[in-house]
Amino acid sequence: MSVPATSQHVHGPAGSSAHDAAGLPRQGHDLPGLDPRWSRVVVAPDAEGVSRSWHVLDTGPLLDERGEVVVATLLCVHGNPTWSYLWRRVLAQAPPGWRVVAVDQLGMGYSSRPEAPRRLAQRVEDLSRLTDVLEVSGPVLTLAHDWGGPVSLGWALRHREQLAGVVLTNTAVHQPADSAPPSVIRLARAPGVLARACQRTPAFVRATTALSVPPLPRDVRDAFAAPYSTPGRRAAVADFVRDIPFEDHHPSRGTLDAIAEGVRGLDVPALLVWGPRDPVFGDRYLTDLLDRLPHADVQRYAGASHLVLEDRPEGVGVIWSWLEAHGPGTVTGSSGPAAAQRVPITVDDSAPDRPAVVELRPDGRSVTFGELAALVEDVARGLAQRGVGPGDRVAVMVPPGVELTTLVYALWRLGAVVVVADAGLGLGRLGAALRSATPSLVVGIRPALALAAASRVRARRLRVEVGGPELEALALLGRGLSGDVPGGSGVGAGSGAVPGDADGAVLFTSGATGPPKGVVYTRDQVGAQVALLRDTFELRAGERLVAAFAPFALYGPALGLTSAVPDMDVTAPHTLTATALADAVSAVDASVVFAAPAALRNVVATAADLDGTGRDVLRGPRLVLSAGAPVPVELLRQVRAVLPSAQTQTPYGMTEALPVATLDPTTLSPADTDGQAGVCVGTPVPGVEVEIARLDANGIPEEDLTTAPGTVGEVVVRGAHVKDRYDRLWARQVASERPAGWHRTGDVGHLDGAGRLWVEGRLSHVVRTSEGPVTPYPVEGRVRQVPGLADVAAVGVGPDGVQQVVVVVVPEERPGGRARALGAPAGSAVLAPAGLAAAVRAAAAPVPVAAVLVRSWLPVDVRHASKVDRTALSAWTDGVLHGRTVGRRLRDLLPHGAPSRRSR
Numbered sequence: 001m002s003v004p005a006t007s008q009h010v011h012g013p014a015g016s017s018a019h020d021a022a023g024l025p026r027q028g029h030d031l032p033g034l035d036p037r038w039s040r041v042v043v044a045p046d047a048e049g050v051s052r053s054w055h056v057l058d059t060g061p062l063l064d065e066r067g068e069v070v071v072a073t074l075l076c077v078h079g080n081p082t083w084s085y086l087w088r089r090v091l092a093q094a095p096p097g098w099r100v101v102a103v104d105q106l107g108m109g110y111s112s113r114p115e116a117p118r119r120l121a122q123r124v125e126d127l128s129r130l131t132d133v134l135e136v137s138g139p140v141l142t143l144a145h146d147w148g149g150p151v152s153l154g155w156a157l158r159h160r161e162q163l164a165g166v167v168l169t170n171t172a173v174h175q176p177a178d179s180a181p182p183s184v185i186r187l188a189r190a191p192g193v194l195a196r197a198c199q200r201t202p203a204f205v206r207a208t209t210a211l212s213v214p215p216l217p218r219d220v221r222d223a224f225a226a227p228y229s230t231p232g233r234r235a236a237v238a239d240f241v242r243d244i245p246f247e248d249h250h251p252s253r254g255t256l257d258a259i260a261e262g263v264r265g266l267d268v269p270a271l272l273v274w275g276p277r278d279p280v281f282g283d284r285y286l287t288d289l290l291d292r293l294p295h296a297d298v299q300r301y302a303g304a305s306h307l308v309l310e311d312r313p314e315g316v317g318v319i320w321s322w323l324e325a326h327g328p329g330t331v332t333g334s335s336g337p338a339a340a341q342r343v344p345i346t347v348d349d350s351a352p353d354r355p356a357v358v359e360l361r362p363d364g365r366s367v368t369f370g371e372l373a374a375l376v377e378d379v380a381r382g383l384a385q386r387g388v389g390p391g392d393r394v395a396v397m398v399p400p401g402v403e404l405t406t407l408v409y410a411l412w413r414l415g416a417v418v419v420v421a422d423a424g425l426g427l428g429r430l431g432a433a434l435r436s437a438t439p440s441l442v443v444g445i446r447p448a449l450a451l452a453a454a455s456r457v458r459a460r461r462l463r464v465e466v467g468g469p470e471l472e473a474l475a476l477l478g479r480g481l482s483g484d485v486p487g488g489s490g491v492g493a494g495s496g497a498v499p500g501d502a503d504g505a506v507l508f509t510s511g512a513t514g515p516p517k518g519v520v521y522t523r524d525q526v527g528a529q530v531a532l533l534r535d536t537f538e539l540r541a542g543e544r545l546v547a548a549f550a551p552f553a554l555y556g557p558a559l560g561l562t563s564a565v566p567d568m569d570v571t572a573p574h575t576l577t578a579t580a581l582a583d584a585v586s587a588v589d590a591s592v593v594f595a596a597p598a599a600l601r602n603v604v605a606t607a608a609d610l611d612g613t614g615r616d617v618l619r620g621p622r623l624v625l626s627a628g629a630p631v632p633v634e635l636l637r638q639v640r641a642v643l644p645s646a647q648t649q650t651p652y653g654m655t656e657a658l659p660v661a662t663l664d665p666t667t668l669s670p671a672d673t674d675g676q677a678g679v680c681v682g683t684p685v686p687g688v689e690v691e692i693a694r695l696d697a698n699g700i701p702e703e704d705l706t707t708a709p710g711t712v713g714e715v716v717v718r719g720a721h722v723k724d725r726y727d728r729l730w731a732r733q734v735a736s737e738r739p740a741g742w743h744r745t746g747d748v749g750h751l752d753g754a755g756r757l758w759v760e761g762r763l764s765h766v767v768r769t770s771e772g773p774v775t776p777y778p779v780e781g782r783v784r785q786v787p788g789l790a791d792v793a794a795v796g797v798g799p800d801g802v803q804q805v806v807v808v809v810v811p812e813e814r815p816g817g818r819a820r821a822l823g824a825p826a827g828s829a830v831l832a833p834a835g836l837a838a839a840v841r842a843a844a845a846p847v848p849v850a851a852v853l854v855r856s857w858l859p860v861d862v863r864h865a866s867k868v869d870r871t872a873l874s875a876w877t878d879g880v881l882h883g884r885t886v887g888r889r890l891r892d893l894l895p896h897g898a899p900s901r902r903s904r
Contacts, residue, residue, distance in 0.1 A: 023041065023053075023055070023110050024036075024039045024041060024055065024110060025039060025110055025226065025227075026226075030219050030222065030223065031085060031088075031223045031226065032217075032219050032220060032223060033088040033089065033092065033220075034057075034085055034088045034223070035088075035091070035092070038057040038058060038059060038091055039055065039056075039057060039110075040055070040056050040057075040058050041053055041054070041055055041056075042054045042055075042056055042130065042133060042134060043133070044129050044130040044132070044133040044134075045129050045133075046106060046114070046122070046125075046126045046129065047118075047121070047122040047123075047125035047126050047129070048122075050114075052106055052111070052112050052114065052126075053111065053112045054103060054104060054106070054111045054112070054130055055083075055084070055103075055104040055109055055110035055111045056084065056101060056102065056103050056104065056130075056134070057084045057087065057088075057091055057100075057101070057102040058099070058100070058101050058102075058134070059091055059094055059098075059099055059100045059101075060099065061099050061135075071097070071139065071328050072097060072098050072099070072139055072140075072141065072164070072323075072327050072328050073098070073099045073100075073101060073136050073137070073138075073139070073140045073141070074090070074094070074098055074099070074100045074101070074140075074141050074142075074143055074323065075101050075103075075131065075136060075140055075141070075142045075143070075152065075155070076090060076100065076101065076102035076103070076142075076143045076144070077102075077103060077105070077127065077142065077143070077144040077145075077148035077149075077151050077152040077155075078102070078103075078104070078105065078108070078109070078144075078145055078146070078148045079144070079145045079146020079147040079148040079149070079171070079240075080108070080146060080147050080236075080237060080240035080241065081108070081198075081204055081205045081208055081228060081234075081237040081240070082108075082109075082145070082146070082208065082224055082307075083104045083108055083109025083110070083224070083227055084102035084103060084104050084109055085109070085223055085224060086102075086145060086224075086307070086309070086310075087100070087102040087143070089309065089313060089316040090102070090143065090309075090316055090319065090320075093316055093317060093320055094320070095320060095324065098323070098327075101131075101134060101136060103127065103130060104227075105118075105123060105126070105127075105148070105151070105236075106118055106123070106126055106236070107235065107236025107239065108227070108236050108237075108240075109227045110227050113232065113233065113235060113236065117235075117236070117239035117242065117243065118236070118239065118243070119243055119251055119252050119255070120150060120151070120154070120243060120245070120252040120255045120256060121154075121252065121255040123151045123154075124151055124154030124155055124158070124255070124259075127151060127152075127154075127155045128155055128158055128159070131155070131159075136162075137162065138159075138161065138162030138163070138164070139162060139163070139164035139327075139328045140159065140162045140163060140164060141163075141164050141165040141166065141167065141323060141326075141327065142155065142156050142163070142165075142166050142167065143166075143167040143168075143169075143319065144166075144167070144168055144169070144171060145168075145169045145170060145171060145307075145308075145309075146170065146171055146280075146281070146306075147171070147240060147244070148171070149168050149171025149172065149173065150171070150172075150173050150256055150259050152166070152168075153166065153168075153173060153259050153262070153263055153266075154255070154259050156266065157259065157262040157263075157266070163266075163268055164268060164269075164326075164327065164328055165268045165269040165270065165271075165323070165326050165327070166266065166268060166269075166270045166271075166293075167270070167271045167272075167273065167319055167322070167323070168270070168271070168272050168273070168289065169272075169273045169274070169275075169308050169309060169315075170273075170274060170275055170278050170280070170281040170285075170306055170307075170308055171281055171285070171289075172281050172285040172288065172289070173256065173259055173260040173263055173288075173289070173292070174256070174257075174260040174288050174292075175246060176284050176285075176287075176288055179284050179458070181244075181246050182279060182280045182281070182282075183279070184279050184280050185241065185244060185280060186246075188204060188241050189241055189242070189244070189246075194238055194241060194242065195238060198234065198237045198238035198241055199231050199234045199235055199237060199238040200231050202225060202228060202229075202234065204234075204237055204238075204241070205224070205225050205228045205234065205237060206221070206225060208224070208306065208307070209221040209224050209225070209307065209310075211278070211279065211305045211306045211307065212305055212306075212307050212310050212311050213277060213303055213304065213305050213311050214311070216307075216310055220310070260292065263289075263292045263293060264292045264293075266293065267295075269295075269297075269326040270293045270295065270296035270297070271296065271297045271298075271299065271319065271322045271326075271730065272286060272289055272290070272293075272296050272297070272298045272299070273298075273299045273301075273308055273309070273315050273318065273319060274286050274298065274299070274300045274301065274304075274308060274728070275301055275303075275304030275305045275306060275307070275308035275311055275312070276300060276301075276302060276303075276304070276435060276436070277303060277304060277305040278304075278305050278306040278308075279305075279306070280306055281306070282458075283435060283436075283438045283458065284438075284458055286298070286300070286438065287438045287440075294391075297322065297730040298727075298728035298729075298730060299315065299318050299322075299728070299729065299730040299731055300436060300728040300729065301315065302432055302435075302436060302515065318730065318731040321731065321734065322730065325734070341528070341531040341535070342500075342524055342527030342528050342530075342531050342720075343527050343530040343531045343534065343558050343559065344527060344558065345409070345412045345504065345523060345526050345527055345530070345558055346409065346412070346413065346558065347369060347372050347373040347376055347409055347557045347558070348369065348541065348557065348558060348559065348560040349369045349370055349372070349373035350369075350541070350560065351369055351541070351542065351560065352368060352369050352370025352371075352373070353368055353369075353370060354368060354369050354542065354560075354562060355367075355368055355369075355562045355588065356368055356369040356371070356372040356405075356556070356557055356562060356563070357372065357401065357402050357405050357556070357557070357562075357563050357565070358562065358563070358564045358565070358587055358588050359401045359402065359565050360564060360565060360566050360567045360580070360583055360584050360587055361401075361565075361567045362567070363467050364401065364467075364565070364567075365402060365467070366402075367402055369557070369560070372402075372405065372406065372409075372557060375402075375406050375471075375475055376406055376409045376410045376413055377410075377413065377478070378474070378475035378476075378478035378479050379406050379407065379410040379471065379474045379475050379478060380410040380411075380413040380414050380478065381477070381478030381479075381481045382473075382474035382475060382476075382477035382478035383410055383411065383414060383416075383474065383478075384414060384478075385477055385478070385481065386441075386462065386474075386477075387440075387441075387460075388411070388414055388416050388440075388441060389414060389415070389416070390414065390415030390416065390498060390502070391415065391416070391417065391502065391503070392414075392416045392417065392440045392441065393416070393417045393419050393437055393438065393439040393440055393441075393506065394411050394416050394417065394418060394419060394439055394440065394441045394442075394443060395419040395420075395421065395434055395437065395439040395441070395442045395443070395444070395452070395457075395459070396408060396411070396418055396419070396420060396443050396444070397421075397423065397442065397443065397444030397445065397448030397449075397451075397452070398443065398444055398445055398448070398464055398466065399445070399466055399570060400547065400553040400554075400565045400570050401466060401553075401565050402471075403464055403465075403466055403471050404553070404554070405553070405554060405557060405563075406471060407443055407464065407471075408554055409557060412504065412523070415497075415498035415502060417503045417504060417505060417506060418504070418505045418506070419434070419437045419439050419505075419506045419518075420505065420506070420507050420508065421433040421434060421437075421508040421516065422508065422510065422571060423448065423451075423571050425508070425510075425516055427451060427454065427455065428455075429515070429516055430451065430455065431451070431452075431454070431455020431456065431457065432455075432515070432516070433508045433516045433518065434452060434455060434457045434459075435455065435456065435457055435458075436518055436727065436728060437506050437508075437518055437727060438458070438459075439457070439459045440459055440460065441459055441460045441461070441462060442457060442459045442460070442461050442462070443461075443462045443463075443464055444461075444462075444463070444464065445463070445464065445465050445466060446463060446465065449461045449463055498523060499523075500522065500523050500524035500527070501522050501523075501524060502522060502523055503520055503521075503522060503523075503724070504521050504522055504523035504524075504525070504526045505520070505521045505526055506518045506519065506520050506521075506727050507519045507521065507655055508655070509654075509655045509656075510628075510655070510867075517726050517727070517729060517732065518726065518727030518728065518729075519655050519656050519723045519726060519727065520723060520724045520725050520726070520727050521723060521724060522724050524720075525720065525721055525722070525723070525724060528719075528720040528721040529658065529721035530555050530558050530559060532659060532685060532686075532687065532688075532719075532720075532721050533555065533559075533659065534559050535686065536651070536659055536662060536685045536686070537592070537623060537625065537649065537651075537662075539559055539561060539592065541559060541560030541561070542560060542561075542562075543561050543562070543591045543592060544561065544562040544564065544588040544589055544590040544591055544592070545561045545562065545563050545564065545590060545591075545592045545593075545594060546564045546566060546581065546584045546585055546588075546590045546592070546593045546594065546595075546621075547563045547564065547565055547594055548566050548568065548570070548573070548576050548581070548584075548593065548594060548595035548596070548599050549570075549573075549594045549595055549596050549599075549625075549626075549627070549628070553565055553570070561592075562588050564584040564585075564587050564588045564590060565584070566580045566581060566583070566584035567580045567583065567584070568580055568599075573595070573596035573597075573598040573599040573602075574598040574599065574601065574602045575599075575602070576595060576599040576602055576603060577602060577603065577606040577609065578602075578603045578604075578606040578607045578609060578610050578614065578618075578642060579606065579609055579610060579614060581593065581595075581603055581618070582610060582613075582614035582615075582617045582618050583614075585617050585618060585620060585621060586613075586614075586617045589620065590620065590621055591620070591621055591622050591623065592621060592622065592623045592624075592625065593621050593623070593624045593625070593643070593646070594624075594625040594626075594627075595624070595625075595626055596626065596627070596628045596629075597626050597628060597629050597630075597631045597635070598860075599626075600624070600626055600631070600635060600636075600639050601635060603639070603642060604635065604638040604639060604641075604642060607641075607642045610642075618642055618643045618644075619643070619644055619645050620645065621643055621645065621646045622645060622646060622647065623646055623647050623649060624639060624643055624646045624647070624648045624649070625649050625650075625651060626648070626649075626650050627650065627651045627652070627653060627658065627659075628867075629867045630650075630679045630681075630759070630777070631650045631665070633665045633666060633668075636648045636650070636664075636665055636666050637666055640666060647664050648664050648665070648666055649662050649663065649664055650662065650663065650664075650665060650681065650682075651685075652681030652682065652757065652759065654745060654746075654747075655723075656722060656723040656736075656743055656745070657688075657717055657719060657721060657722040657723065657743055657745070658721075659685050659688075660681075660684060660685065660688055660690065660717050660719070660745075660757075661681045661682040661683055661684045661685060661688070661690065661756075661757050662681070662682045662683075662685060663680065663681065663682025663683065663756070665680060668680060672754075672756075676752055676758055677750075677758065677760060677775075677777070677778030677781065678749055678750070678758040678759050678760035678761075678775070678777040678778050678781065679758065679759050679760075679777055679781075680752075680756055680757070680758050681749075681756075681757050681758070681759050682756060682757065683754070683755050683756050683757070684717075684755070684757065687719055687720060688717060688718070688719040688721075689717065689718045689719065690707075690715065690716070690717050690751070690757055691705035691706060691707050691716050691717075691742075692705065692706050692707065692708075692711050692712075692713040692714070692715065692716065692749070692750060692751060693705055693706075693713045693714040693716050693744065694706060694711050694712070694713040695712055695713045695714070695748065695766070695773050697772050697773075698768065698773070698801065699766045699768040699772070699773035701713055701714035701744070701763070703738060703739075705739070705742075707751055707755075708751075709750070709751055709752055709753045710750055710751075710752070711750055711751070712748065712749070712750045712760065712773075712775065713748060713749075713750070714744055714745065714746070714747070714748055714763055715744075715745045715747045715748065715749050715757065715759065716738075716742050716743065716744050716745065717742065717743050717745060718741055718742045718743065722743045723743065746762055746763050746764065747759050747761070747762060747763065748760050748761055748762070748763050748766060748775050749775075759777065760775035760776070760777045760778055761775045761776040761777045762870070764871070765795070765796075765870045765871070765874075766796075767794070767795070767796030767803045767804075767805050768796065768800050768801050768803050769796075769801075769802065769803050769804070769805070770801065770802045774794075774796075774805055774847055776793070776794040776795070776870065779794040779805065779807070779844050779847050779849075780792045780793065780794050780807075782843045782844055782845075783807055783809070783840050783843045783844055785843055786809075786836075786839045786840060786843050788811060788812050789809050789810065789811065789812065790810045790811060790812045790813065791809070791810035791858055792807065792808070792809050792810070793807070793808045793858055793868045793870060793873055794806070794807050794808075794844075795808065795870050795873050795874040795877055796874060797850070797874060797877055797878045797881060798878075804848075804850035804851075805844070805847055805848065805849050805850060806849070806850055806851045806852075806853065806874075806877050806881070807840050807844060807849050807851075807852050807853070808852075808853045808854075808855055808858065808873060808877060809832065809836070809840065809852065809853070809854055809855075810854075810855055810856060810857060810858060811854065811856070830853070830854050831851065831852070831853060831854075832852035832853065832854050836852065836854070837851075837852040840852045851877075851881060853877060853880060858873065859872050859873060
């Protein structure tokens with residue numbers, strides 16, 4: 001059944017028009033995904049009291065089992081030039097107990113075409129009168145897109161007694177003063193263009209759906225355009241563009257400003273679902289909305305554009321998950337981890353004359369704790385004069401040393417949020433990471449600022465070179481100030497003025513197991529991590545640390561530790577040589593060394609270059625710490641030969657929580673390892689709980705947790721230093737926080753009878769065979785016993801559920817630099833000779849191995865140069881077994897330029 005439109009109109013220069021009645025979508029129109037049973041035509045008065053016909057999609061007031069109307073309504077408002085079709089998936093996925101109402105605004109979709117353009121204030125009133133007729137009663141949550149955002153928020157502010165929450169997708173309520181209006185809209189509003197692009201032709205209508213990534217199917221694009229088939233039916237499309245209040249004198253400016261300020265007072269739950277590639281409402285508008293709704297959850301889909309729910313249909317499920325979690329009757333909150341000690345994230349200047357940071361590069365310098373504390377104070381004031389204040393996100397892209405340490409502590413002094421992303425991620429990934437964090441300022445050396453500019457990071461930039469004059473210039477600016485810095489609650493008033501639950505840092509994961517994710521730590525969580533490291537490893541004030549692991553070069557000043565930065569490229573751990581390590585140890589008489597596994601591997605490989613003095617110096621340290629990837633016990637034994645007085649601890653953790661557990665693997669006895677599989681990472685450190693979510697027969701972790709010895713499953717941890725959340729990835733955060741207050745690590749393993757944790761690989765790398773899940777580390781551990789092998793990786797190929805285990809081996813390197821094993825040529829990938837294959841299969845038993853391949857290297861992650869990239873290796877292996885070219889170069893296997901791991 002359809003109700004035909006009675007007339008069409010065009011707003012011409014004379015302003016005359018004829019009324020165009022509403023109707024249902026005409027029969028014969030292909031509107032994929034739209035259930036015709038949802039369509040209704042409703043008559044309701046507009047803002048002036050004139051009866052208008054509205055087309056709405058309405059699931060209807062559902063009844064519960066007692067015949068009572070359900071208690072929650074979702075009110076959906078589209079923007080320009082879409083219509084309620086935008087929300088078809090939202091209606092289709094509505095769970096029991098929810099009524100969903102999606103309106104076609106007047107002049108849009110299949111609603112009637114009024115005689116004159118509608119202003120923002122009229123549209124808010126129009127919507128209010130319609131919901132009265134529809135008997136939309138509380139509690140109500142709103143969902144909106146584009147210029148439906150201000151309309152829905154205007155409605156929300158008028159109906160605070162009914163409002164239970166708001167969800168916004170790519171919209172805006174304010175034009176940031178530091179950026180120009182969107183070029184797409186400015187072009188559309190240009191004289192001579194607006195009528196032609198928006199009304200006389202379907203260019204604007206069609207361009208909107210052309211923005212999607214990936215492109216929308218043709219029938220979906222046609223469905224969005226269906227209500228706008230003639231110039232008369234497109235009149236409101238042009239009117240909407242005219243009504244965007246960029247100018248101060250615009251008739252709708254006051255209304256939009258009132259809504260923008262009113263939003264600051266909305267204390268209901270909020271969710272922002274965003275596509276950052278939107279040329280209209282990009283990340284700058286997300287940042288503005290977060291300034292007005294700082295409590296909002298965010299789900300940001302990298303690569304998605306304007307129609308975010310079209311580009312990422314899974315976002316609809318995320319919205320419903322959020323609504324179910326925040327809707328009426330839900331109870332939030334959970335018991336968190338036990339309270340923990342926290343170290344203030346300030347410079348400990350109790351011994352002002354002791355060296356704080358010592359740089360070992362040729363032009364390096366050093367500062368004492370007193371000098372560092374004064375420099376931090378001055379630079380904080382200088383940054384405040386540059387506009388940095390509490391809560392501002394600042395990306396710091398400076399190599400470890402005096403500059404980096406000063407900047408980080410100055411930002412914490414101001415209450416700002418430090419954003420850290422590894423330069424080794426590569427241009428594409430680093431740019432994506434920075435864009436997702438939306439810093440207001442990027443501070444870095446010249447190449448870093450050039451990279452930020454090339455990556456289209458919208459932020460102010462401040463150059464600070466290592467050893468350059470820029471830091472001192474900031475300090476001089478700060479020294480000229482007195483009293484508290486306006487807006488800088490952390491300066492003058494002391495760091496205690498900044499709440500402990502305020503964000504302190506956004507740290508990006510290495511991207512070894514997927515796109516880098518921003519991990520948010522509050523200031524209290526940073527302080528808890530520092531305290532946990534101090535207590536676990538007995539890091540007493542006055543000790544000296546060689547910080548060859550970039551993140552922990554920053555924690556020394558808070559603990560009163562002297563930090564020596566060795567002469568190396570910290571973004572490439574394998575550049576640390578034994579001589580450089582000895583020089584750093586000697587410079588500060590170091591008692592502790594912190595280095596990534598790849599760094600230790602090269603220290604061992606270059607130990608023969610040490611002279612007598614260097615060998616003597618390396619007898620001094622009491623402790624060597626290494627984290628970031630499993631460290632082979634044999635490597636640690638070799639490290640002990642170079643640093644004979646040092647205990648070797650390998651703290652286990654991840655960007656989201658470090659440390660979780662620790663031990664010295666060289667102390668494990670045969671009795672400790674008997675019957676165990678995987679890599680032992682030790683017992684949980686004090687204050688950290690570790691439990692296991694058992695893998696079912698399909699390799700899926702269960703919801704319940706256990707500490708039963710021998711149970712293989714996902715490792716789940718809880719502690720005061722565990723991340724606050726994933727940044728702007730609400731769905732991932734919810735998935736990782738099960739049960740509430742715990743963190744699902746994505747690692748698989750088991751606990752033994754002594755409470756030690758054994759890691760068996762990543763959950764994403766579990767091979768899901770027809771016989772059940774196979775974890776990679778135990779297979780690799782057994783195969784490593786085959787003589788003549790330098791490295792091993794076990795991966796899965798084939799469809800999920802019937803995958804086969806394939807083992808890739810790296811032969812030991814022989815004199816002349818060529819890798820050979822039972823006749824396998826170097827530099828190529830081949831099926832292993834029969835003898836080697838048989839030895840590998842025998843060692844891997846009882847796990848059946850479908851194939852054994854030989855390579856001269858394995859691809860690894862960028863940050864630590866230690867974690868095997870099994871995802872890339874599995875894809876390559878699948879290609880080999882299906883007859884594709886086997887002699888592929890490293891860059892073909894690793895699109896992000898990660899290094900390879902070779903035997904040394």
